[in-house]
Amino acid sequence: MDQHVLRNTVHELWAGTALDSLSGFVAIPALSPAFDPVWSANGQLHAAVEHVRGWLTARGLHGASTEVIQLPGRTPLLVLDVPAQDASNEETVVVYGHLDKQPAAGEWSPGLGPWTPVVRDGRLYGRGAGDDGYAAYAGAGALAALQAAGGRHARTVVLLETCEESGSPDLPHYLELLADRLGAVGLVVCLDTAGGDYERLWLATSLRGIAFLDLTVRVLESGVHSGHGSGIVPGSFRVIRQLLDRIEDPHAGEIALPELNVDVPPERLAEIRAAVAGGYRAPELPLAEGVRPLSEDAVELILNNTWRPTLTVTGADGLPPISDAGNVLRPLTGLKLSFRLPPTTDAAVALRSIERALTGGVPFGAHVQIDRAEAADGWNAPPTAPWLESTLDKVSADVFDRDWQAIGLGGSIPFLGMFARAYPRAQFVVTGPRGPGNNAHVPDEWLHLDQTARVTEAVARILHAHATA
Incomplete structure (x- = not known):
């Protein structure tokens, strides 16, 4: 040639x-x-x-x-x-x-x-x-x-x-x-x-793989004055927050469900360390002034972004704009949940685990609905x-x-x-x-x-x- x-x-x-x-x-x-x-x-x-x-x-x-x-x-x-x-x-x-x-x-x-x-x-x-x-x-x-x-x-x-x-x-x-x-x-x-x-x-x-779903928690058939209902009926946001805490540690940010976690293969860890040694870093992001990344360790950040599961809330229903929000105990809160999964996680198994965590033993008997749940390896x-x-x-x-x-x-x-x-x-x-x-x-x-x-x-x-x- x-x-x-x-x-x-x-x-x-x-x-x-x-x-x-x-x-x-x-x-x-x-x-x-x-x-x-x-x-x-x-x-x-x-x-x-x-x-x-x-x-x-x-x-x-x-x-x-x-x-x-x-x-x-x-x-x-x-x-x-x-x-x-x-x-x-x-x-x-x-x-x-x-x-x-x-x-x-x-x-x-x-x-x-x-x-x-x-x-x-x-x-x-x-x-x-x-x-x-x-x-x-x-x-x-x-x-x-x-x-x-x-x-x-x-x-x-x-x-x-x-x-x-x-x-x-x-x-x-x-x-x-x-x-x-x-x-x-x-x-x-x-x-x-x-x-x-x-x-x-x-x-x-x-x-990484992916799993996503729409989660809705309902506590009322219709909204009521917060002065009449608060302290009597749990807020839908309170319930949904408790459900999410079953999945993600709110302090460490770690996903608690074992079905979503894997051991990082040694060869992939070696690749990450070699890349960092050569000057590679996680993508630069437009952080707001004063905001710190989750770690100062470049290897840890790359592992977080490539081999560890994460949860992101990407959308919401039931929450009016701040300028329109009155003193109302809202009937429901809905969130779009997006999970990034480690490359070798079985996405279907992970999704079933997430659904179980969100629907079993719901606090106060609140109604939980899951829609548009999908997953890909x-x-x-x-x-x-x-x-x-x-x-x-x-x-x-x-x-x-x-x-x-x-x-x-x-x-x-x-x-x-x-x-x-x-x-x-x-x-x-x-x-x-x-x-x-x-x-x-x-x-x-x-x-x-x-x-x-x-x-x-x-x-x-x-x-x-x-x-x-």
Whole structure:
């Protein structure tokens, strides 16, 4: 393989047609179904799929085919299927990305907008640029560069779903549909995560699971004057607070339910310590003046964010705005509870444990109702094969001139658990060009173009190494 041609081809793509087409993709408001209930009638997801399909087809990859698959009542899946090129490895490689987007989410900075692509200071701004439109171009671009440089690759299938931002509910149905067609999958490259800087190759090795539910506690059929009722009827907030204290220690912040806790694997703890020794820290957050983080120990903060369960109240019902609140003993309090679960926790078991804790022996016989309870498992990467370990070392030295870094992430991405169940013998490369400050899901989302080119080149080299592994 001519590595000079490989690098030049990647950089030419990202300076030319890939950037142009990705900019066109940004302009399409292809909201995920969770944010657009009439997505099918609006046609924006289909428009995004057809836009990207056009670019993929134009690459002219040897023997490649593109196909849009859509099961009844489900979002479309775009598939690029590229036959093996001089490979001795008969496994299939799956490269993953998604084409659905988050909504605008507030006001963007002057001159920027969610559906207005802007290139500024080496960044492409716009919704979907970094999460996750680039993945289609990086995956196909890596293959195009390999073929131009005389490189090798096994059969590679790029899967681009359109409901990831809604939790990927349709993806398992497509993985089942494609199981026989894909055959033995030996490598999964997921292009939808972030790292700690824009200087090295970052691999995600774990993601937390999630459980969430709506909890409502009712003590009255209707509100009453607080002067008449307080001291006679327990406040619904008092009851709900007692229920939550069964789950979370209000002082230490630790989750008390054993079903939600796990032992941190030694290799993950070693990764965290190595990352901290190399300067990695938990994400910087906009703390209010005087507020301290939960620990001054960087390792503890990362463990809290990646391998320990947490509870967050993300919404409330039954509480009027302060300006409208009168002297009323309210009939009910409702809270939206979001639990982040350790990567290896059984999410279904954890959810049942939470429900038992909230509904058994309720103080004062208050009425408890649980709605919209759901859970999804996290993901923990399998041990890294020797061929991949050595390849990552060489790729990092050649492309980034720095060691690669592995780290767990605090978010929940259900599709990784789906892939792990579908392809239990596969190696995983979970990476991406996003990093600090890139603003995925919030205003001013942007994509670091130089890092994207480096990640694309790294993926190409990994595919080349896999072809003879």
